[in-house]
Amino acid sequence: MTKAISVALIVGGVVLLYFGGQSFHSINDHVSQFFTGSPATKTILLIAGGATAMFAGLIGLAMPGGRR
Numbered sequence: 001m002t003k004a005i006s007v008a009l010i011v012g013g014v015v016l017l018y019f020g021g022q023s024f025h026s027i028n029d030h031v032s033q034f035f036t037g038s039p040a041t042k043t044i045l046l047i048a049g050g051a052t053a054m055f056a057g058l059i060g061l062a063m064p065g066g067r068r
Helices: 003-024 027-036 041-062
Strands: none
Touching (some): 003 027, 003 041
């Protein structure tokens, strides 16, 4: 994985985590938590996707270059 892709994954992960945090604090999510006891599916997907993308980007940056 090239460093550019890894950096793009990290940036994308940060953006997804930001929007997941915004969604977590929204009125819609509070209503969903009141009735179901858990956050909205959109919120969970944004946070999980952001964490996964950041993890993949960090792993890509940590790996040595290898063969090219």
